[in-house]
Amino acid sequence: MDANIKFNTKNLDLFYGDFQALKSINMEIREKEVTAFIGPSGCGKSTFLRCLNRMNDLIDSVKINGEIIFDGQDINGTIDVINLRTRVGMVFQKPNPFPMSIYENIAYGPKCQGMKDKNQLDTLVKESLVKAALWDEVKDRLNKSALGLSGGQQQRLCIARTIAMNPEVILMDEPTSALDPIATAKIEDLMSSLKKDYTIIIVTHSMQQAGRISDRTAFFLMGEVIEFNETPIIFTNPLDKRTEDYITGRFG
Amino acid sequence: MGRKAKDVLVKGIIYLATGITLSVLLFIVGFIFVKGIGLVNWDFLTRDYNEKVVYAFVESNDVPLNIDEETLNGKNPYDKRYETAIEGPIYVENIGAAIAKVAYKNHSTEREQFVITYIEKDSPLKSAIDSTGKSITIGCDYILQSINGNDFAGLTLEEVATTIADESGELKIKIVQPGGGIKSNIITTLYMVLLSLIVALPLGIFGAIYLTEYAKPGRLVNAIRFAAECLAGIPSIIFGLFGMAFFVVALNFQISLISGSLTVAIILLPVIIRSTEEALKTVPMAFREGSLALGATKLQTIFKVVLPCAVPGIATAVLLSIGRVVGESAALLLTAGTVAQIPGTLFSPGSTLTVQAYYVAKEEGNIELACAIGIVIIVIVIVLNILSRITSDKLDVFNKK
Numbered sequence: 001m002d003a004n005i006k007f008n009t010k011n012l013d014l015f016y017g018d019f020q021a022l023k024s025i026n027m028e029i030r031e032k033e034v035t036a037f038i039g040p041s042g043c044g045k046s047t048f049l050r051c052l053n054r055m056n057d058l059i060d061s062v063k064i065n066g067e068i069i070f071d072g073q074d075i076n077g078t079i080d081v082i083n084l085r086t087r088v089g090m091v092f093q094k095p096n097p098f099p100m101s102i103y104e105n106i107a108y109g110p111k112c113q114g115m116k117d118k119n120q121l122d123t124l125v126k127e128s129l130v131k132a133a134l135w136d137e138v139k140d141r142l143n144k145s146a147l148g149l150s151g152g153q154q155q156r157l158c159i160a161r162t163i164a165m166n167p168e169v170i171l172m173d174e175p176t177s178a179l180d181p182i183a184t185a186k187i188e189d190l191m192s193s194l195k196k197d198y199t200i201i202i203v204t205h206s207m208q209q210a211g212r213i214s215d216r217t218a219f220f221l222m223g224e225v226i227e228f229n230e231t232p233i234i235f236t237n238p239l240d241k242r243t244e245d246y247i248t249g250r251f252g
Numbered sequence: 253m254g255r256k257a258k259d260v261l262v263k264g265i266i267y268l269a270t271g272i273t274l275s276v277l278l279f280i281v282g283f284i285f286v287k288g289i290g291l292v293n294w295d296f297l298t299r300d301y302n303e304k305v306v307y308a309f310v311e312s313n314d315v316p317l318n319i320d321e322e323t324l325n326g327k328n329p330y331d332k333r334y335e336t337a338i339e340g341p342i343y344v345e346n347i348g349a350a351i352a353k354v355a356y357k358n359h360s361t362e363r364e365q366f367v368i369t370y371i372e373k374d375s376p377l378k379s380a381i382d383s384t385g386k387s388i389t390i391g392c393d394y395i396l397q398s399i400n401g402n403d404f405a406g407l408t409l410e411e412v413a414t415t416i417a418d419e420s421g422e423l424k425i426k427i428v429q430p431g432g433g434i435k436s437n438i439i440t441t442l443y444m445v446l447l448s449l450i451v452a453l454p455l456g457i458f459g460a461i462y463l464t465e466y467a468k469p470g471r472l473v474n475a476i477r478f479a480a481e482c483l484a485g486i487p488s489i490i491f492g493l494f495g496m497a498f499f500v501v502a503l504n505f506q507i508s509l510i511s512g513s514l515t516v517a518i519i520l521l522p523v524i525i526r527s528t529e530e531a532l533k534t535v536p537m538a539f540r541e542g543s544l545a546l547g548a549t550k551l552q553t554i555f556k557v558v559l560p561c562a563v564p565g566i567a568t569a570v571l572l573s574i575g576r577v578v579g580e581s582a583a584l585l586l587t588a589g590t591v592a593q594i595p596g597t598l599f600s601p602g603s604t605l606t607v608q609a610y611y612v613a614k615e616e617g618n619i620e621l622a623c624a625i626g627i628v629i630i631v632i633v634i635v636l637n638i639l640s641r642i643t644s645d646k647l648d649v650f651n652k653k
């Protein structure tokens with residue numbers, strides 16, 4: 001097995017009740033790269049992403065067949081889901097900071113894991129905020145509610161919160177779709193800088209964004225992965241006609 | 253009829269309906285206030301309902317009268333129960349107090365009694381103790397019945413004053429502490445509120461957590477919800493009967509504070525479950541997902557993120573519950589009793605304000621007193637309302653930007 005493969009899915013099917021949302025997905029996701037998922041609305045990008053940290057457990061009707069191998073372990077097997085989620089973090093489409101102080105938001109995850117030492121937490125909070133390029137903006141108001149931040153700041157806070165867990169993988173589901181271009185640019189910069197430490201998987205509707213930040217891109221359609229390749233190839237020289245149609249905007 | 257005329261007519265009806273509703277409300281509250289306000293004063297709030305006979309031990313000590321006789325006469329703080337003095341008042345130096353003879357009405361009987369009408373600043377009565385050495389308060393309107401074994405019955409005020417003045421050294425005075433107050437009912441009400449909330453809040457909150465966070469939607473959950481809703485609609489007398497059969501008799505808790513508060517706790521459960529459930533449901537799914545995605549357990553998510561968001565809703569539940577306990581009469585009548593006393597233990601009876609109001613109105617025919625209690629109830633409810641509003645604003649995590 002290739003040591004650089006972080007996630008490896010084999011014949012992954014997912015059903016919401018009777019509706020099959022993912023059809024036999026085989027994908028290898030490499031370590032310390034940015035992988036982008038693109039595709040039309042409703043094609044199963046979020047569903048697939050949520051499989052990777054088992055967020056679909058929350059939905060009762062979901063049935064999964066096939067394997068998802070994470071670092072050599074099947075995550076639907078005996079693996080501890082709490083442990084999995086500390087290693088595979090997630091940033092959501094809509095910023096969802098908890099209604100607590102900025103400090104408490106970042107310290108939340110580590111505290112849940114049992115970290116109590118105040119100094120250790122202080123350092124961790126600062127480090128995470130620095131990495132998420134938010135420190136300078138919030139260092140004077142760490143004890144103010146996170147709900148008072150702007151949308152872009154809130155999203156960076158959510159990224160900082162995820163970084164504080166020191167995960168191996170960060171999943172991001174359209175993290176910039178609720179943000180203006182300036183905030184988006186900041187988060188894209190952030191992702192490029194995070195790439196050297198983390199494996200990043202991002203769902204995006206912006207072709208430009210995928211082109212700018214990702215190393216590899218997967219094109220989803222109706223629950224299937226049509227094409228998965230290095231980003232430049234997908235965007236300049238796709239093998240499948242449907243990929244080309246989608247990328248050039250002739251789709252639909 | 254034109255459209256305009258119709259408009260005016262409908263508007264008129266709406267205003268009229270509003271007006272009637274408002275004036276009925278105002279009339280009721282006004283009626284209660286006008287009827288009862290004459291009785292509401294500090295003594296009313298701080299005295300026991302029943303009068304109590306005590307022996308006070310006092311070191312006699314001559315204290316001169318510091319005000320002139322005329323002022324003394326004008327200073328008679330007669331209780332509502334006696335119109336004017338039959339004789340007196342006369343100042344007695346060795347106890348530093350003035351006494352008067354009054355016609356004392358107690359429920360149906362009327363007797364002549366000697367009451368204290370004024371106490372001098374340095375009066376030895378201020379440092380009275382009982383037979384165990386505990387200090388007791390003696391105030392105006394307290395009735396004197398004997399001193400060192402000399403009974404006052406049948407004497408004139410003049411004779412009583414000399415009897416007292418003739419004694420010296422340590423005096424043993426038989427005193428009747430006047431009743432008519434509702435201190436015990438206020439305290440019983442507070443106990444009842446506290447105890448029933450202590451029982452019902454955790455049960456209700458955990459029940460609501462189970463229903464919204466754990467239970468898979470389906471028949472069972474619907475059945476539980478249906479049961480809770482039915483419970484909410486059942487008149488409280490039914491719960492009272494159950495409480496009487498189960499807590500009072502079967503568990504042998506007697507008619508007591510504990511029987512009453514457990515019965516009321518059952519009445520409160522549906523209210524608390526409902527409002528907590530509503531509050532939990534309004535907490536965005538995104539918070540739960542965010543927390544779980546950070547590797548928090550379900551329990552951590554519920555207690556650290558979801559519940560704090562639901563606090564304002566839970567505060568509303570507490571408020572409604574308090575209102576319910578304070579207003580409850582039928583169920584408590586059967587389970588906690590009508591004894592106006594401060595319950596010494598969980599297993600002693602005690603009547604809340606509402607039960608007391610019912611009792612004095614029904615059994616003693618004393619509408620005025622019932623209305624006075626009504627005023628206190630209204631004030632308590634309003635105060636609690638304001639308090640819980642303030643606290644729920646303070647605790648609202650979404651308010652703290």
Ligand SMILES: Nc1ncnc2c1ncn2[C@@H]1O[C@H](COP(=O)(O)OP(=O)(O)OP(=O)(O)O)[C@@H](O)[C@H]1O
Nearest residue numbers: 016019021040041042043044045046047048059061
């Ligand atoms: N909880 C659910 N229950 C049933 N069906 C669902 C559920 N969530 C998603 N689906 C269906 O599964 C399919 C894939 O949904 P998914 O959210 O993964 O799409 P997506 O690619 O992320 O779309 P978008 O770009 O709009 O976010 C859709 O047809 C959707 O209707």
Ligand SMILES: [Mg+2]
Nearest residue numbers: 045046047173
């Ligand atoms: Mg999606």
